[in-house]
Amino acid sequence: MTEPVVIIGAGINGLVAAADLAARGTPVRVLERGPTAGGAVRTEELTKKGFRHDVAAMNLSMFAGSQFMARHGEEMARHGFALVPISHPFAQALEPGDHIGVTTDLEETLSSFSNEADKETWRNLMAEFPERAGVVGGLLGTPMRRWPLAKFLWKTWRSLGTSKAIEVAQFLISSPRDWLDNTFEDPRLRTALSTWGMHLDFAPDIAGGAIFPYLEAMGGQAMGMVIGKGGADSATRALVSMIESHGGQIECNTEVTRICHTNGKVTGVEANGKIIDTSIILAGLAPKHLSRLAGPTADTRFDKGMEKFRHAPGTMMLHLALDAPVPWLAEPLKKFAYVHIGRSIDTASQTYAQAVAGLLPETPLLVVGQPTLFDPTRAPEGKHTLWVQARVVPAVIKGDAKGEILHKNWDDAKESMADRVLDLIEEQAPGFRATILAQHVVSPEDLEAGNPNLVGGDQICGSHHLTQNFLFRPLRGFADGHTPIKGLHLIGAAAWPGAGTGAASGFFAAQAIK
Template identity: 50%
Template sequence: MAADVSYDAVVIGAGHNGLAAAIHLARHGWKVGVFEAKGEPGGAVKTRELTLPGFRHDVAAMNLSMFAGSPFLREHGAALARHGLAFAPAAHCFASVFPDGSWFGVSRDPDVTAARLEAMNPHDAASWRAMLARFGVDAPHIFGLLGSEMPSLAAARVIWKAWRQNGTAWTLDMLRFLATSTRVWADSHFEDARVKATLAAWGMHLDFPPDIAGGALFPYLESMANQAFGMVIGQGGADTMIRAMTGYLAELGGEIHLNAPVEEVMQSAGSASGIRLADGRVIAARRAVIANVTPGLLFGTLLPGGSGNKAADARLRAFRPGPGTMMLHVALDRLPQWTAGAELAQFAYVHIAPGFGYMSRAYEETMDGLLPQAPVLVVGQPTAIDPSRAPAGKHILWVQVRVLPKHVNGDAAGSITGKDWAAIKDAYAERVIDLIEAHAPGIRTHVLGRAVFSPDDLEAENACLVGGDNLSGSHQLDQNFMFRPAPGYSRYKMPLGQLYMCGAATWPGAGTGAGSGYLLGRKLAGA
């Protein structure tokens, strides 16, 4: 079949990882075409007026700290700044509230955080300072590993260097740490249950309730990175990142085609040769087809006849989504008035996840197909950091509900009888508002508008968010490191010549760091 047009590389999906790969290749002289099914680029990084005019809500991702600290930005940051990339830093990063009316939070100033800890538990304050000092030793090696293909000679060099600098005991401790649960890690360092819960809440962002092996890494990195480097969100919205990337790609000669759903990856002589669009056009790829999608979509839909390797195809199709999420976007005439303390209104995130048992119950109920009686809430307050996202004097909330079932079998609270998300999402959103109201009384009377995205809505918004899983696949140990997305396929090369995959379903996983796209771009460009 004759091609309508040809490129050196064709990228399926205009999420930030696909854009990162396209930018890096275009900068190295490749002719690149990006084909996106939706009418706007960005994948899970989009900003829209979802409630009322002038209120700009980040549809899914809000925190751009990983992008701000990424190797991709270090290389391409000057160009992206020319195209308008701008961050809004948070002086107060994250906090948790508790039923007894207390709270704990991490602010950018280490002395401010330490003073809070001193008032709560002097032992924990000393442990926090010690952990921050250790992070200065650990961080270069951990981030070096996250910035390397897995497995690879580069990753081996990172481990070798870590061993040479820190010794065998440190190396063994670190390997053990990578398999440690959040509870075991938190219990070994802190005494106050509120401190433990505040840090453990980060595990729930990444499919790690307190007692799952491997859960300690993300809470440790998020807590210490926020303390050491701070948190940033996008100035005006998370889409500042996508607008800058698409502008830079156009400058480099790359092309983005929107409303261009891909129906099939074409094959010729045992290699991916291009793509066929839903409108029938055939796009040839001379050197690479890059699928910025989940394995289930690539090997279940886009390769209808398979890759020719049935065992590999089955292994990749078995990639497991994580639990679902709900997004609740709220327009307000004032920020929440948290009863635990007025200072909480200055934080980028306030978690409602007051203990290990609370988190574990929410997770277990979800795994049983039940609507959690009390879900974990991540209450984002972006206008506390960036007032430009709403009209003067007005505010927005970005509320992520973690975790929820894709298929609802019942309600752990016994009050919601339906099982179809379209019918029950507003009732469940009321439960979410009730939980916030318990810590910020009167918030209902200040709501100007709201938009609810159920797990089904999130998947309809982005096919990679299977069942509302905003991580594009569980990050538990059987699907992480060299096992992501499947053993033997963690280096982006798929079981078909010239076919590659990037995105959150591949190493180093979810987040806004553009890690897989950048690593794949470097791999293909040779630099």
């Protein structure tokens, strides 16, 4: 191949595709509109010098366990990729002073449960986890193409039998609340696990969301989690180094303005006013931007589907430089990488409904990341960084559910909303505000301005509800990433298997190029 494969976007999927192709001798050019590679997997000094903050993604467990790393992990290590293992992955702060925590020590996890029946259920779930994780993980690692999918389904049926296969299928379409109500007795435990669904746009009562609380809970217990040493950009920097070592090119500050095609075939891209000839493009784009750059195709159903692709509600981020660790009332919370703040499963449902209705939620669900407890290289000695997501918030503000914030634009509302977030942390950790040295607030609009794929501050680039997942991501008939334009393939979080740092869509697309 003399013409390069052109990859639009240097997010994790684009970089993984480029690295795999370059390692196999295929010429690649990665075109990135921003000043640095990485997309949502970047680390920057956002508050004060010496404080390194993960801009979006912090947890690299999916990347560490990815098919790409299984194939290229040794080379990535040679290019400087390093991980920090974490034995205390996540906890839920409930009523102030109360918590449930999942660690790699089974008895330590169970000590935060209040119900003996739930402890026995947890042990049973862990016993069957390897078999079920093999099925669920196998599905998430299968390209949505006819023969790979048929092979997976046949193998699964032969392994499990009809009854168990149907049981797994029912589980895959269950809502978090349905699965949790049928599995555990303690409402505290149901709350703690349901929170994980909100990471992927699954409020407690939305069908198809049970899989995520299950995988995160059991996976956290079995394996813990990992973060990048020095920052999530440990992965990005190693990928860039790997690509360049094999002759690949990464061109930042290079905005693609048109995808060129003739007679239904890709011919090139226009970027910074110049045409780059190619017959293969891997586009790490939100569907609306794919349509904007490519224009109409010969398939009106595809064009309409890209236009109607639905994004999840927005996210607000707070990056904090701290003078000391968070003084949690519940002492064990000082040992966890993630602390979710939310008192009940019903509060989470209410928060989601308010955000979808365009209201600033009264009690946003918080994901509080404490990376410097495990990786002190991210801050000056004795200091800490805090990574806070407020899930979920509206992209466009129509009002405030609490009736306190009158502004309806994010530029004016974000500081007041940040105060609401800090109040929720302070309630769980009195004296917390006194530890803050500096803060950087990022609204949904700011997220999209920095990365247009995060439409409306949607950090997962599209809802994962059942009508937009599996065979329907991003659209029925195109779940393998192909488009009506020959040579143009969609990769990234909008493509199957969706959001996260696993970068499977980029790896799938690269593997399809011989």
